[in-house]
Amino acid sequence: MFLALVAALLPLLAATALHAPAAAAGEPARDAARAGAVPAAALTEVTNFGTNPSNLRMYLYVPESVTPKPAIVVAVHWCTGSGPDMYNGTEYDTLADRYGFIVLYPSVTRSSKCFDVSSPQALRRGGGSDPVGIKSMIDWTTRTYDADTGRIFATGISSGAMMTNVLLGDYPDVFAAGAAFSGVPFGCFATTDGSEWNSACSGGSVTRSPKEWGDLARGAYPGYTGARPRMQIWHGTQDDVLRYPNFGEQIKQWTDVQGVSQTPTTTDTPQSGWTRTRYGGTGDRAPVEAVSLQGVGHNLYAQGMASRVLTFFGLDGSGPAPQPGACRVTASVNAWSTGLTATVIVTNTGTTAVDGWKLGFTLPAGQTVTGGWGATYTPSSGSVTATNAAYNGTIASGASVSIGYQASHGGSSAAPAAFTLNGTACAAG
DSSP states (O other), X not given: OTTHHHHHHSOOTTOEEEEOOOOOTTOOGGGGGGTTOOOTTSOEEEEOOSOOTTOOEEEEEOOTTOOSSOOEEEEEOOTTOOHHHHXXXXXXXXXXXXXXXXXXXXXXXXXXXXXXXXXXXXXXXXXXXXXXXXXXXXXXXXXXXXXXXXXXXEEEETHHHHHXXXXXXXXXXXXXXXXXXXXXXXXXXXXXXXOSOOHHHHTTOOXXXXXXXXXXXXXXXXXXXXXXXXXXXXXXXXXXXXXXXXXXXXXXXXXXXXXXXXXXXXXXXXXXXXXXXXXXXXXXXXXXXXXXXXXOOSOOOOTTHHHHHHHHHTOSSXXXXXXXXXXXXXXXXXXXXXXXXXXXXXXXXXSSOXXXXXXXXXXXXXXXXXXXXXXXXXXXXXXXXXXXXXXXXXXXXXXXXXEEEEEEOSSOOOOOSOEEETTEEOEEO
16 A cells, blocks of 8 residues: 555665663663663664554664653554554654654554454454554553653554544543544444455445544543543545545544534645645644645655644644643633623643643634633634733643633523643543
């Protein structure tokens, strides 16, 4: 499939097998966490990394300039590909050299070289199959490099894009965001007969409501009420392998999971032939971002796109990554016949201070902000962004800030149902 010919021509000799050895005697305590660390600036296979029910292989790229508490990007290959193919066919390693994060390349060993995105085991947290093995790889990397558990991301192409959707559904507490190139929604490829292929889904004939799609993703981890990962979705209009309707179905799913409107907050053309829509926010780290490529087929990934992924992830140095690692928002309303006042309390439940914040939320239909305090509110209806005042821009870890607004309404006096802080979804209540 995608890039297989190119990847086959590139040397794979950089991949060397590694057993994680014990720490050397007398090793300084500060290096203990890196016992078994792989050679820098070389793609290296890691074995014995943990529970691995489907016999995946693990490849790791750690730059020489790896940062303290680095981020991890899980880069997932296409059908017929491999971890080394993904390494050779994308530029995440060179970007890691620039920005200091670690890249993890899972690799399938089953004959199809496709990831399991269809079995009941794959579609539930801890159920077995490929997602469990990938989670073990993440755990090994986190332990070995003291990685930042608030900055773990997934991206993939084709089968890897489908696995990106699955990982974000199975492990919403692990991943901060994902980016899927030519994929399908979580659960779309589900089968019960052992088949790896779902022709109805690949053909674009599986359609559901946003809530139905959202329930499928939420059902992978019943009872989870924390923040959900943000999602970036890429698809070509002429995709003849995983048809273009899957683009819209993914948008339905992840906007519902994020609790934001299916109506875009912004639409633009970052490049000729591209249409980019953002949902629930207006910046580079909106809860959902979708890029449609006019006239492009299934093999849409090209050099330069990884840089746009890193911007969405917040790893490219263009600005602070979404903060905090976790947040909680409580909203209450005092209403009368045609108006209301709302009090919103934002709590930083992360481990670092937030320095400058934007709180995103969608007002119920018919509501219009007429005034506010503690923040600047724009626009006055629809998807609103509240930007901190000069005196409350810093929220220390464990601290809260209270803001509020007055609004008119045409019948619904409900409070907003979901909030994002600097692009990161917050828990409610």
